[in-house]
Amino acid sequence: MEQNAYGFEFELEQIKALIEERRVRRVGLQIPSGLKRVALAIAAEIYKETGADVILSGNSCYGACDIDWKLRGIVDILIHFGHTAAFPPGNGEREGEGEEEEDHQLKEKIQEHVFFVELRSTIEIEPVVEMAVAEIRGDSVALVATVQHLHRLDGAKAVLARAGKQAVIGKDGQVLGCEFGSCAESTCDEVLFVGSGCFHPEGIALYTGKRVIAADPFMMRISVFEQDELIKERYNVIGRALDAKSFGILIGMKSGQFNLDEAVSLQRKAVAKGLEAYLIALEEINEEQLLGFKVDGFVNTACPRLAEDFVHFKKPVLSINEFEVVLGERGWDEIV
Ligand code: SF4
Incomplete structure (x- = not known):
């Protein structure tokens, strides 16, 4: 091979x-x-x-x-x-x-x-970064990537410099779906993400508030993610949960996703507000596993990736912060 x-x-x-x-x-x-x-x-x-x-x-x-x-x-x-x-x-x-x-x-x-x-990619990222330049509005970007492309970020930075754009690589430039330290503190107006899928760039846009240009070197595709649109989608999910009387609070059993104390605390707060709330522990969290639980909505205390997986689910699946909005403990402008 x-x-x-x-x-x-x-x-x-x-x-x-x-x-x-x-x-x-x-x-x-x-x-x-x-x-x-x-x-x-x-x-x-x-x-x-x-x-x-x-x-x-x-x-x-x-x-x-x-x-x-x-x-x-x-x-x-x-x-x-x-x-x-x-x-x-x-x-x-x-x-x-x-x-x-x-x-x-x-x-x-x-x-x-x-x-x-780490599965470093053998694909060059310079061509897709050249394509992305047209979408960059400001003079500087925070440059980040999934682990597969980190070893090529210097090449991407050089492409951007030739186009008159300053690229700032914070820490090692890596982003996870639940950790955006490489760009969270950046003073750049925009973020250029190199990698595939929507999960990472949506997370960056949502949590940093910055406009994110996503460059996928495998598909040679550029997409743009803005916080306002993503927040509207989340408000829609919260709105659907406001009339719910019962919730399943999901506990992810994978080692780095296990958040039992938070789940128990949320259950107590919900019960104190007169809601029904049940703790549900799962190894794999997917629609099929949840269908049998006859509650009005769910709260995810595990991996944030679930929000993407459940976007078309009939019942609302809220993050911890979003559930606290439903409980009246947090303002709508504080969901991230
Ligand atoms: S919690 Fe989710 S986003 Fe974070 S590292 Fe694990 S799988 Fe990735």
């Missing part, structure tokens, strides 16, 4: 070396859904070259927070493709002695048992 045939660096040489060095007999592979088509070829290559048994995770793999610990329990090492090791992964650093200790333990467990392959 050629490493670059699919547009990503799979780092198979490094993986094979690790398997041999640690004398691994059984290896687990976790790969994002969009790349599952490649998983069989990777598994076959590892087996052929090392003789180790290879077990593929068939579960979802949305982020570094989404580690298949059950699979890890039956293999010697888990290889997690597509994300950077993040500590703590998911909903960010938590405060409080108990939480800090839990995060610390999780960090050690991840470092010991999981090997991350």
Whole structure:
């Protein structure tokens, strides 16, 4: 199998070396859904070259927070493709002695048992950044990307400089769907995001309030995201929840998405306001899993990506902040 045939660096040489060095007999592979088509070829290559048994995770793999610990329990090492090791992964650093200790333990467990392959893209991003220049209104942009394109941001910066635009790369330039530190503090008026899909640029626009130009180097497509439009969509969802009498409060059971204290606190607040509220713990949160629960709406305390997945769901699915608006504890202008 050629490493670059699919547009990503799979780092198979490094993986094979690790398997041999640690004398691994059984290896687990976790790969994002969009790349599952490649998983069989990777598994076959590892087996052929090392003789180790290879077990593929068939579960979802949305982020570094989404580690298949059950699979890890039956293999010697888990290889997690597509994300950077993040500590703590998911909903960010938590405060409080108990939480800090839990995060610390999780960090050690991840470092010991999981090997991350970022899946750096072999696609050049300069051509799509050249296309994006026409959409940039101001003189400067905060330049960010998903992990796959970070190693090419300097090339993108040079393209922008030639076009007379200053590009500022904050931290390492990386954004997650729930973490926008690379551009949140930027003084630039706009953000140029390099990557695929709507989830990241929508999140950036919503949480920073800046106009986001998204450049997808695989599709060679430019899209623009503005906070006002996204806020209107969220107001619409909150509006649909105002008459609800009962809510399911969703607890994500993936390690970096687990937010039990917040969920319990929301349940108590809802009950105190005369609403029915039930705590529902799920590994995979999707429509099919929720249909059987006869409540009027749901509250998501897990991954923010859910908001995108549930945009056409019949029942409103609110974020924590949005639910607090429904409870009358937060203003409509405070949902982000
Ligand atoms: S956006 Fe969701 S899947 Fe990605 S790191 Fe954050 S909580 Fe995990």
